[in-house]
Amino acid sequence: MPAFRIPPDAGVADRKIFQTAASTVKWLKYELQAPARLPLFRKLGMWRRGFYSRSALIYEFPRNDAREYISDYTHLVRCWRLNAWQAIYDHKLALRAFLLAMGFRQAETVAYIHAGRVLLDPFTPAARTVRLEGLPERLRGDGAPARYVVKQEASLGGEGLFLIEHRDGRLVRRRGRQTAPFDLAGFEAEMHARQNPHRPTNAWLIERWLEQGDFWRELHPESANTIRMLTLWHPDDPAPFLARAVQRIGTAATIPADHWLDGAVCAPIDPATGRLGTARLHPDIRSEAPGGEVCIERHPDTGAQISGRPLPGWDRIVTTVLRAAAALPFNRIASWDVLVDRDGVSVIIEANGNGGVSLLQVHGGLLRDVGVRRFYEAYGVV
16 A cells, blocks of 8 residues: 655645545555454445444444444544644654653653664763664663663554563563564664654664553563553643543563553553453454453453452542643643553653544443543534
8 A cells, every 4th residue: 555645845735635545545454454254234334434344343333332432534534633733742752851851750761763873861961872783782781680662763553662681691582472582683674674754753762661560560560551541631621631541451462562452451440430440352352361252350361350450549640641731732632651660650651642542442432421522522523
């Protein structure tokens, strides 16, 4: 499929045309790559309503009312226009710099890699540029065991993400169930292979692994188990509000991350109490659960109880995210990924200006909530 790039000097109307074309291509690619086993007449019915055919399985249509859900078309074509400045969400380093300046704790950025050059420790007075060959020495540090997360600076959905561990004097690469020695030449080739001229940057970030709190380690210790929180800011309101939150929990298949589409667990969070509800696996991953179930009460790998448990420090987590959302005056909608560290501090890992909605709506349509519907109606989205 061809890629579309919006010219920087394009007007509003032209940008809408380009975005609609790009969304159409994305739609076709998704339908080709993830076909749903549905009769053609049901697929056509889903498309007419603005949903991927696979959404019928994820949202359990027609048992649930499609009118209560943000459609895939609405999410792809209309919601991207909501934020006045989308670019900051597309660049993890830029958002991290902003959050650090505002006093929010962040994961330690060890390296920023671009065009074969490595900027080590970019947010410290010791920042310096080295060639790629100098990266392993920095990762070995003082020789103590260490973990690092490697990710593309402008990626979505954990694309290309993996873990580097320094142990027994060696650097080891991990992703899911695969473990291998870290090969610098192989990593360099991978960076070149993933280059995309239609992305703002082809940069990579390396950050130190954050040790999460005991509650989240108990759920699954080998993955970073983050909370996804959707905040909305109605034009008539003085501050943003929390629209929905879910707890993501990684599995053996997703190490070191917790991406639901790759096989992680997703549990709804009661916004008033912080209590976890019944967790769900993606329909494609149901075979991983005992008995092949989609809805689960316990973690499929660790056996840890999920449903019914309150998140420690929930009020502090909500306060942190709402304060961050209010600190961005151009922010209208954002999905925040939060990890609670071993000190009980809520660390915002990243944010998406138009993050995926299936993870949130698998527990019920967003438009069931009056306040959420009011927000989308105010901007003409629904």
